[in-house]
Amino acid sequence: MTTLDIDAVKTFVTIAELKSFTRAAEALGTTQGAISVKLKRLESHVGHRLIERTPRLVRLSAQGAAFLAPARELLAAHDRAIAGLSSARLRRFSLGIATHVGGAEVPTLLARLHAHDPALTIEVRLEDSRDLLEAFDRGDVDAAIIRREDDRRDGEMLATDHYGWFATPDFVHRVGEPLRLAAPSPSCGVLNIATRALAAAGIPWTESFLGCGSFAVADAVAAGLATSVFSCRLAPAGTIEVSRRFGLPSLPPSEIVLLSALSDAKSRAALKTIVSAFREHHRLPAERTARSSSTEVLEV
Numbered sequence: 001m002t003t004l005d006i007d008a009v010k011t012f013v014t015i016a017e018l019k020s021f022t023r024a025a026e027a028l029g030t031t032q033g034a035i036s037v038k039l040k041r042l043e044s045h046v047g048h049r050l051i052e053r054t055p056r057l058v059r060l061s062a063q064g065a066a067f068l069a070p071a072r073e074l075l076a077a078h079d080r081a082i083a084g085l086s087s088a089r090l091r092r093f094s095l096g097i098a099t100h101v102g103g104a105e106v107p108t109l110l111a112r113l114h115a116h117d118p119a120l121t122i123e124v125r126l127e128d129s130r131d132l133l134e135a136f137d138r139g140d141v142d143a144a145i146i147r148r149e150d151d152r153r154d155g156e157m158l159a160t161d162h163y164g165w166f167a168t169p170d171f172v173h174r175v176g177e178p179l180r181l182a183a184p185s186p187s188c189g190v191l192n193i194a195t196r197a198l199a200a201a202g203i204p205w206t207e208s209f210l211g212c213g214s215f216a217v218a219d220a221v222a223a224g225l226a227t228s229v230f231s232c233r234l235a236p237a238g239t240i241e242v243s244r245r246f247g248l249p250s251l252p253p254s255e256i257v258l259l260s261a262l263s264d265a266k267s268r269a270a271l272k273t274i275v276s277a278f279r280e281h282h283r284l285p286a287e288r289t290a291r292s293s294s295t296e297v298l299e300v
Contacts, residue, residue, distance in 0.1 A: 006078050008042035009071050011035045012050060016060065016068050018280060021027040029269070048223050079118045093268035093270060096125040096132035096144035100190050101256050102159070112277040113270060116199060120270065129189050136259050143260035143271060145278065147189060154255035162243040163190065167227035173246050178206040182226035186200045190254075195227045197249040 009278040014024040014172070015035065025032045043050050050064035060068070093113070097106060113122055118162040127133065128144040136144045145158065173179055179198065198205050204231075208226040220227050229251065243250060258278075260271055 003076065004040065005038070006075070008045075012042055012073055013068065013071050013075060015039070015051070015266055018276065020280075021058070027272055029272055067290075068200075071276040075220070076115075076118065079245050083122070086133070092121045092123060093267070094123040094141045094143075096127065096135060096141040098132055098146040099126055099127040100147055100234070100269060101145055102128065105252050109274060109277040112273050116273045117266065117270060126158040133259070142262055142267070143258060143274070145256065146259050148255040148257050156260040156275065157257045158258055160233045160277060161181070161233070161254045163193075163229050163254065164232050164235070164265055165194075165227055165243045165246070165251075166221060166239040167242045167249045168222065168224040168238060169240055171224050171227060171242070173227070173242075175247075178204040179248070180208045180226040181247070182220045182228040184209045193251060197251060201247075201249040203218070203248065205227040212279055257292045 010029065011024065014027055015021060018024050018027060021032050021035060025035050028035065028111075046067070048063035048067075049061050050067060052059045052061045087226065100248065110122060110124070113120060125135070125141060126136070131143045132141065132146050133152075135141050146155075147157070148157075156229075181194070181198075182193075183289040195205065208220065218230075219226055220226050221230075222238055227242060227246075230236070230239075235241070242248065256278075258271070258275060260267075262268060262271065
């Protein structure tokens with residue numbers, strides 16, 4: 001009877017899910033060499049090559065594709081068994097995500113966290129970067145993904161975000177009239193940068209829907225009632241970048257950082273999962289243009 005090494009199975013599943021040996025090593029906190037060794041041992045135990053390799057690319061073999069779902073089930077069962085033996089069956093993890101930062105990657109990030117530790121209860125707060133920074137400093141959240149504020153240099157950089165002015169194609173703004181600007185709150189750091197840029201350019205503006213929340217701001221802009229500043233990857237559907245059209249000032253890029261003071265092994269492992277999922281999502285647009293359309297191709 002073949003006995004499988006749980007760590008080796010987890011290595012295989014991580015490579016398959018992240019589609020990269022490099023990112024799998026990063027998520028597991030090890031080296032590419034180490035995960036290659038574990039994969040070879042697993043292939044030896046099951047008697048099949050799970051991944052076919054070429055000098056530049058690797059592909060799941062037919063046996064690897066067939067093994068993937070049962071491997072995930074094995075890991076889930078293993079995690080449930082471990083959680084059942086734990087004296088602290090449920091643990092809580094409070095994560096703050098800035099509204100100008102979190103996008104389509106948030107469900108992926110949370111799913112990855114749950115898969116990593118099914119016994120972990122995840123509490124998510126969506127607020128402005130400055131409010132989350134204050135909450136983190138007070139100890140109200142365990143970790144926070146925010147836009148870097150002012151000259152504060154702590155935190156692990158995850159990605160760089162680029163911002164623009166967005167409105168619907170039929171939005172009307174006449175030269176000399178105040179720009180109708182929708183904003184979630186007066187304390188929003190992105191809003192402050194935008195209004196300072198408008199003042200420096202001598203462009204008058206008026207507040208529309210101030211303090212109505214980030215989702216309501218997106219709805220107002222999508223309805224053609226105002227313009228606002230969004231990350232270029234988070235702009236509302238049906239809107240376009242209008243800085244050149246209306247002569248609006250360019251906006252500086254912003255660093256997205258992860259703040260955390262956690263030091264225990266389980267929490268640090270959860271943080272590695274967050275970092276890996278977030279960076280993977282931000283790399284996807286650039287990678288899609290370079291890769292073939294095959295969904296079975298994995299990056300070395």
